[in-house]
Amino acid sequence: MATDNFEAVAASAGGSVASFEPENVSLGERTQRFLHNYPTAAPAFVLLMAVAFFYAIIGGKFLDPFNLSLVFQQVTIIGMIGVAQTLVILTAGIDLSVGAIMVLCSVVMGRTAITLGLPAELALMLGLLAGAVCGAINGFLITRLRLPPFITTLGTWSIFFALNLWYSESETIRSQDIAAQAPLLQFMGISFEFLGARFTTGTLSLLALFAGMWYALNHTPWGRHVYATGDDPQAAQLAGINTEKVLLSVYIVAGVICAFAAWTLIGRIGSVSPQAGQSANLDSITAVVIGGTSLFGGRGAIVGTLIGALVVGVFRNGLALAGVDVLWQEFSIGLLIIVAVAVDQWIRRA
Amino acid sequence: MNAVTKLEPILKGRNMVKRYGRVTALDHSDFDLYPGEVLAVIGDNGAGKSSLIKALTGAAPPDIGDVYLAGALVNFKNPMEGRLAGIETVYQNLAVSPSLNIADNLFLGRELLKPGFLGKWLRMLDHQKMEQIARDKLSELGLLTIQSINQAVETLSGGQRQAVAVARAAAFGSKVVIMDEPTAALGVKESRRVLDLIKDVRNRGMPVVLISHNMPHVWEVADRIHVHRLGKRHAVIKPSTHTMSEGVAIMTGAMDPNDHPAGAYALPAGAM
Numbered sequence: 001m002a003t004d005n006f007e008a009v010a011a012s013a014g015g016s017v018a019s020f021e022p023e024n025v026s027l028g029e030r031t032q033r034f035l036h037n038y039p040t041a042a043p044a045f046v047l048l049m050a051v052a053f054f055y056a057i058i059g060g061k062f063l064d065p066f067n068l069s070l071v072f073q074q075v076t077i078i079g080m081i082g083v084a085q086t087l088v089i090l091t092a093g094i095d096l097s098v099g100a101i102m103v104l105c106s107v108v109m110g111r112t113a114i115t116l117g118l119p120a121e122l123a124l125m126l127g128l129l130a131g132a133v134c135g136a137i138n139g140f141l142i143t144r145l146r147l148p149p150f151i152t153t154l155g156t157w158s159i160f161f162a163l164n165l166w167y168s169e170s171e172t173i174r175s176q177d178i179a180a181q182a183p184l185l186q187f188m189g190i191s192f193e194f195l196g197a198r199f200t201t202g203t204l205s206l207l208a209l210f211a212g213m214w215y216a217l218n219h220t221p222w223g224r225h226v227y228a229t230g231d232d233p234q235a236a237q238l239a240g241i242n243t244e245k246v247l248l249s250v251y252i253v254a255g256v257i258c259a260f261a262a263w264t265l266i267g268r269i270g271s272v273s274p275q276a277g278q279s280a281n282l283d284s285i286t287a288v289v290i291g292g293t294s295l296f297g298g299r300g301a302i303v304g305t306l307i308g309a310l311v312v313g314v315f316r317n318g319l320a321l322a323g324v325d326v327l328w329q330e331f332s333i334g335l336l337i338i339v340a341v342a343v344d345q346w347i348r349r350a
Numbered sequence: 351m352n353a354v355t356k357l358e359p360i361l362k363g364r365n366m367v368k369r370y371g372r373v374t375a376l377d378h379s380d381f382d383l384y385p386g387e388v389l390a391v392i393g394d395n396g397a398g399k400s401s402l403i404k405a406l407t408g409a410a411p412p413d414i415g416d417v418y419l420a421g422a423l424v425n426f427k428n429p430m431e432g433r434l435a436g437i438e439t440v441y442q443n444l445a446v447s448p449s450l451n452i453a454d455n456l457f458l459g460r461e462l463l464k465p466g467f468l469g470k471w472l473r474m475l476d477h478q479k480m481e482q483i484a485r486d487k488l489s490e491l492g493l494l495t496i497q498s499i500n501q502a503v504e505t506l507s508g509g510q511r512q513a514v515a516v517a518r519a520a521a522f523g524s525k526v527v528i529m530d531e532p533t534a535a536l537g538v539k540e541s542r543r544v545l546d547l548i549k550d551v552r553n554r555g556m557p558v559v560l561i562s563h564n565m566p567h568v569w570e571v572a573d574r575i576h577v578h579r580l581g582k583r584h585a586v587i588k589p590s591t592h593t594m595s596e597g598v599a600i601m602t603g604a605m606d607p608n609d610h611p612a613g614a615y616a617l618p619a620g621a622m
Contacts, residue, residue: 298449
């Protein structure tokens with residue numbers, strides 16, 4: 001045996017394995033590490049600061065329970081679509097078709113209930129089914145044909161939107177007709193007062209949806225697999241995870257959530273319009289990004305998206321109450337997105 | 351080593367051939383791993399070491415040839431089959447999920463569910479139990495330096511990550527643990543820890559296949575050394591009978607293994 005005993009030399013060089021000086025960490029680095037471990041801390045901080053800021057310039061009118069509950073109502077649709085978008089972004093993908101899926105599903109619900117005269121329950125089921133089919137198409141193209149999610153969903157965005165215009169014949173279904181023939185479709189718009197605040201069933205459903213997705217992501221094997229697939233698909237495969245199946249399921253679930261948001265959309269605006277919800281695509285991505293979920297996948301939390309949606313809602317509401325021109329609302333949201341992505345890049349280096 | 355009663359190889363490959371287009375990666379190669387031993391596989395670059403391992407685990411099944419596990423013909427068609435049969439592989443590129451924590455990584459792909467309604471209908475993970483088992487496995491392997499089982503793997507050093515991967519293999523491999531270059535990316539002291547782990551795993555009765563380029567490591571931990579050359583088993587030697595230079599000479603073709611006094615095929619102790 002000719003083993004040179006070079007390791008004996010190394011063994012005498014101190015105890016711990018590859019440990020670097022833990023002391024003298026600058027405040028910046030400590031913040032970076034903290035945010036790395038708690039990705040929702042940054043958006044929560046921004047939300048608190050925004051609320052404090054608008055309270056300072058607007059006063060009690062802003063913190064009025066009625067106004068705050070209004071913010072919740074305003075972010076209900078974005079929040080729901082944001083849940084779908086978070087799922088997709090956690091797998092390092094992106095879904096540009098979420099808004100189009102939602103509008104298409106609302107049209108399917110409205111047309112089958114009103115124009116075809118099907119029972120409202122059946123119309124609702126058909127709408128949810130349409131969402132699942134749209135998601136399955138996205139998932140199929142991405143997993144089987146291995147197309148990049150960005151281009152795939154850019155394409156299906158146009159396709160779903162065109163289908164929506166074709167099936168709706170570009171006509172709006174009036175609120176009175178829905179109320180008369182299929183009141184179930186307006187269920188999400190039922191509102192009630194509580195301690196001076198005004199809630200809708202849609203807002204409560206939003207919170208229930210977040211709670212459900214939080215459970216699924218953190219307390220089921222499927223959730224762990226979603227994170228692992230987005231984090232490092234090869235490692236996930238070697239660990240025995242069928243990443244294609246996970247991806248397919250993610251796009252289908254995202255489609256169903258969009259259909260659920262479509263139901264909520266009908267409740268919120270009362271009518272079914274093929275032109276509604278146009279901004280949902282980009283707003284959902286904004287909420288996810290501000291909420292601290294990494295666009296590179298595998299990192300982030302569903303609660304962050306709720307906070308992100310609320311940040312957008314608070315900015316819009318606060319600036320409107322302060323009498324600031326709408327263009328500055330857009331300007332500030334744009335600024336927030338860029339700051340959020342910059343922070344994400346910075347955290348990733350920790 | 352309790353090899354007196356176990357004369358049969360636990361993992362056996364016979365006449366395996368694997369071609370990629372015109373390249374023959376495995377050329378009628380045999381393979382024998384006996385219970386309770388560390389068998390190192392060495393060979394020059396391109397000798398077909400990886401193809402050999404992939405053929406055995408099912409990651410790339412051979413075109414011709416048979417694989418036997420504990421005497422039974424298995425011929426795995428994909429790595430999941432191999433895994434389910436009790437063969438765990440530690441890959442060179444680690445195969446851990448950086449942002450998940452240690453317990454999640456250990457149980458990735460085979461999570462434990464809560465008993466009863468919660469697990470069956472709500473698919474609820476049993477975090478407590480998984481953390482407990484993860485803690486037990488890591489302390490069994492002397493990895494108590496890892497501060498928290500809830501630490502994300504990306505916060506660990508390279509050696510600690512490799513230790514997590516080894517712990518996963520040791521925890522779930524019921525028959526064989528295969529390690530592909532486990533020390534290639536590690537520093538001297540981290541390598542030491544992984545080598546100790548390999549010995550630990552062997553001492554607990556689990557046979558280990560170690561693929562490595564690092565001759566001092568091989569000569570330190572291996573009971574026998576499978577020398578792979580030009581797509582086939584060229585010789586099986588022992589650290590006790592062959593020097594490192596002789597091993598390298600056989601591996602590169604500079605020495606005919608039959609010219610060595612110990613012969614070209616060494617059997618494990620007790621398997622005569």
